[in-house]
Amino acid sequence: MNIPANAALLFLPFVLPICLYVTFTDLRAMKIKNQAVYALFAVFVIGGLFVLPPWSTTWSSATVGPWSISLPPYIWHLLHVVPALAIGILFYLMRQMGAGDAKFLAAASPFIWPGDYFLVVLILATMNVAALVTHRLASFTGLRSFAPDWKSWTRARHIPMGLSLGGSLALYLILGTVYGS
Template identity: 65%
Template sequence: MSIPAFAALWFLPFVLPICFYVAFTDLRDMLIKNHAVVALAVIFVIVGLFVLPPWSTQWTSLTIWSFSVALPPYVWHLLHIVTVLILGILFNAAGVLGAGDAKFMAAASPFVWSGDLVLVMFILAATTLAAFVTHRLAMHTALRNVAPNWESWNRKKHFPMGLPLGGSLAIYLILGTVYGS
C-alpha cells in the first residue's frame, strides 16, 4: 500500500467515528449530514498538516503537455477534494448518486493515496456488494424490527451508500495501519 502506516494510524481515530456516523445516519434518514462531511474535511486539513507537513516534505510535480506544477503532497491531497467534488456533481446531475454521497467522497478523497486508488476501488466494490446484500436481506427479515423506523427500509429503488462509503474508508485506513508503507 502507498499510504504510510503512520499516516493511517494518525487519521484512523478521528475518521472512524465519522464513518460510523455517516453509515448510521444514511441508514436511518437516507441522508449524509453536511456537518459530518465538513468534519471529515477539517480532520484532513488539521491532522494532515502534522502527517504531511508541507514545509518538510519533498514536493512532487505533475506535467501536462509542457506545463509543469510542483506542489507539496499535502496540497495535492487537498486538490483531490476539488477533483472528486466536480466528478461527484456531474454524477449527481446524471442521477447516478446522491449529493451527500458525492460530498462524502470528496471529503474522503484526500485520505486516499493516489497509488492506492485501484485498491480503494476494489474495497468499495466489495463493501458495496456486501452492504447491499446485507441491507436487502435484513429488510425482509425480523432484523428490520430492531430499527423499524429507518427510512432506508422504505426506499425500494434507493440504497444508503453512506454504509459502504464509510465502511470503505474505514477499511482502507485500517488496512493502511497494518500494511502501509
C-alpha cells in the same frame, strides 16, 4: 499499500467515528449530514499538517500541458477534492448518487494515497455489493423491527451509499495501519 501505516493510524481514530455516524444517519434518514462532511474534511486539513507537513516534505511535480507544477504532497492530497467532487456531481446529475454521497466522496478523497487508487476502487466496488446484499437481507430479518422508522427500509430502488462509502474509507485506513508502507 502506499499509505504510510503511521498516517493511517493517526487518521483512523478521528475518521472512524465520522464513518460510523455517516453510516447510521444514511441508514436512518437516507441523508449524509453536511457537518459530517465538514468534520471529515477538517480531519484531513488539520491532521494532514502533522502527517504530511508541507514545510518538511519534498515537493513533487506534475506536468499539465505546457506547465510544470511543483507542490507539497499535502496540497496534492487536498487537490484530490476537485476531481472527486466533479465525479460525484456527475453521478448525482445522472441520479446514481445522492448529493451528500458526492460531498462525502470528495471529503474522503484526500485520505487516499497516490498508488492506492485501484485498491480503493476495488474496496468501494466490493463494499457497494456487500452493502446492497446486507441491507436487503437485513430488511427481511428482525433487525427491521429494531429500527422500524429507518427510511432506508422503504426505499426499494436506493441503497444508503453512506454504508459503503463510510465502510470503504474505514476499511482502507484499517488496512493501511496493518499493511501500509
